[in-house]
Amino acid sequence: MNAPAINRQLSVALSISEDQVDAFSKLYDDGNTVPFIARYRKEQTKGLDDKQLRLLETRLNYLRELEVRRKAILKALTESGKLTVQLNKQIIESRSKTGLEQLYLPYKSKRINKAQVAIDAGLEPLADKLWFQPESDKNRLAKQSICATFSTVETVLIGASQIIIERFSVDINLVDKLKKQLINKANFNVKVVKEKQQEALKFKDYFDYSEPVKRILPHRLLAILRGKNEGFLRLKLDADPGQDKSIKTAYGEVMIATHLGFSLKGLSSTNWRVEVIKKAWKSKLLPMLETQIISTLKEKAYTNAIDLFATNLKDLLMSAPAGRKVVLGLDPGFKSGCKVAIIDKTGRYLSCETLYPHAPQKNWDGAKQQVVSLLKQYNVDLIAIGNGTASRESEAFVNACLSEINADIKTLIVSEAGASVYSASELASHEFPDLDVSIRGAISIARRLQDPLAELVKIDAKAMGVGLYQHDVNQIELSKRLQAVVEDCVNVVGIDLNSASVALLTFIAGLNNTIAQNIVDYREKNGLFHSRSDLKKVPRLGAKAFEQSAGFLRITEAKNPLDNSAVHPESYYLINKMAKQLGVSLSHLLTHTPLLEQLENSELVDKQFGLLSIQAIKEELLKPSRDPRPEFKTVSYAEGINKITDLEVGMKLQGVISNVTNFGAFVDIGVHQDGLVHISQLADKFVADPTQIVKAGQIVSVSVVDVDINRKRIALSMKKSMHGE
DSSP: OOHHHHHHHHHHHHTOOHHHHHHHHHHHHTTOOHHHHHHHOHHHHTSOOHHHHHHHHHHHHHHHHHHHHHHHHHHHHHHHTOOOHHHHHHHHHOOSHHHHHHHHHHHHOOSOOHHHHHHHTTOHHHHHHHHHOTTSOHHHHHHHTOOSSSOSHHHHHHHHHHHHHHHHHTOHHHHHHHHHHHHHHOEEEEEEOGGGTTTTGGGGGGTEEEEEGGGOOHHHHHHHHHHHHTTSEEEEEESSTTOOTTOOSOHHHHHHHHHTTOOOTTOOTTSHHHHHHHHIIIIIIHHHHHHHHHHHHHHHHHHHHHHHHHHHHHHHHTOOOOOSOOEEEEEOOSTTOEEEEEEOTTSOEEEEEEEOOSTTTOOHHHHHHHHHHHHHHHTOOEEEEESSTTHHHHHHHHHHHHHHHTOOOEEEEEOOTTHHHHHTSHHHHHHOTTSOHHHHHHHHHHHHHHOHHHHHTTSOGGGSSOOSSTTTSOHHHHHHHHHHHHHHHHHHHOEETTTOOHHHHTTSTTOOHHHHHHHHHHHHHHOOOOSGGGGGGSTTOOHHHHHHHGGGEEOTTOSSGGGGSSOOGGGHHHHHHHHHHHTSOHHHHHHOGGGGGGOOGGGGOOSSOOHHHHHHHHHHHHSTTOOOSOOOOOOOOOTTOOSGGGOOTTOEEEEEEEEEETTEEEEEOSSSSOEEEEGGGSOSSOOSOGGGTOOTTOEEEEEEEEEETTTTEEEEEOOGGGGTO
């Protein structure tokens, strides 16, 4: 497909106009980033939002890569003389990378197959005669074809059969018919490896499991494949589920014969055609199709897993920030103690301590004095406690400290997923070279309460605990998708140019790690930025990088108040036109924004800015620098419910959604083991997609339905009827 054909296909697949696809393709190929296009090129794309544009970007790149691979395969087949008219048509019409590779697979092996060996030995005429003249004396004819490579009648007949079987395997229409039959009729049968039954308890649900291929859900397939890869489960495709064992002819064999124009009824099992078809089905076609079907379903399951991971990551990154508060971060522990760090309102590290209130030291009083001293010295506004080992015990200790001094300070349990990864990272070492890794963890816990987005971008997204089967999926595709999610979140929120870290700046549209470091270095050498135009003085930050990034960077105390908004510098002149139309000064307009409602938008339209862009600018001026993240709320874990053994069926608890899956949502209820709200328990109505009901970071009320201490499984419900509502 050429570029116009690709764009037409995208237009149909995504239900958008070809003009929109063409506009995006041109902007994208000119080096514009998705966040920039989404916010500042609305006119060209006719209002496509960042979600639509990311999908368009992904599909566009996929189809372009597909086209490159298609051309390479066609070239290879042409050069090898294996390209038939039928195969060429199938390759041209293929719409997926997996499908394309499956078409090419029989031809790309450099290894000489058994059929080719037989052909080279001159057995092809014999194979044709035996197949097309089934009444021939096969032994007599085979004896005449004995040669050095095939020295007996038996081996000659096997060689001839391999030639016919190979023809079946490359008969595209036959393979397609068989594949459709298997997808619609076959079952996946799963069994546990008996000698590993005790080790495989986490896969207990699949010890003796069967499900139709067409019904298997993505997460189930991935669980089964993981069990298979770890050597605990055996997976087999049952082509004839429920078939009477007395019937010796498989349905696939019947289909092969029918496709070839004859019936197997009444034919002896010693008939050469029957023997070849049976062998072709059992030893070649069924195994080949089983691999293809699993591969196709696996690719879809991986795509589903990546999509879900991306959704969870976005919800986590867009969690409500506590804002500019002095925070005490506590990384809890027993034997090694609790590491405490204080950060100021801007996230700057101030001080640290190590407390030992728990066993084995049990220095409750000494630890209490340390905490009280820190609270008073730094006027702490919030306390963040990591949700790892000893978190609930540490929460009780901190609350006792607050109660004793009658301090009204909120204490929150914060997910510490990835904190240890950050603590030992090169970035953390550069940021806090003189601090122990455990203190860095406490700082991270405090900062992720203050501003989740600014802190979590420093951590590998795969370490945040919001995905399933993340190590099984295509790592390149996963990394690309998660990178895009982080970029979109950072840019939609915008960041403070004078306080942003290198890690955060790296995700701004148009910037890379080198430019981000140069910005921080320039800031440290020359002081704070006073205007966006100062960015042009930063080494290696050229015109294109400035164009892409400037609108997403904020300067709180800027000389020009527009520099602290999402209005792009390229449209500052338009604001002056607005002020002129209203007959007021620019400063008056910016301090009396309701005047904007009096504007005649049509009079402001020019070559660069149309009505969509003008309306977006007006909305930004009416609510400058608004934060799209939700209002900050806190969860209240039940007192005295600190571990799984404290739970009882029927308990009503509050928790935080830690991960959303296709089959439900995991909830942190403060017992160091997340509970599962199955999809059937998410609401009193049918739920097809859990992400439509819950999202990562959401505070929910749940009821305990079941507790399996041995398997560490907690079943929860969010149904209102379970709460007596």
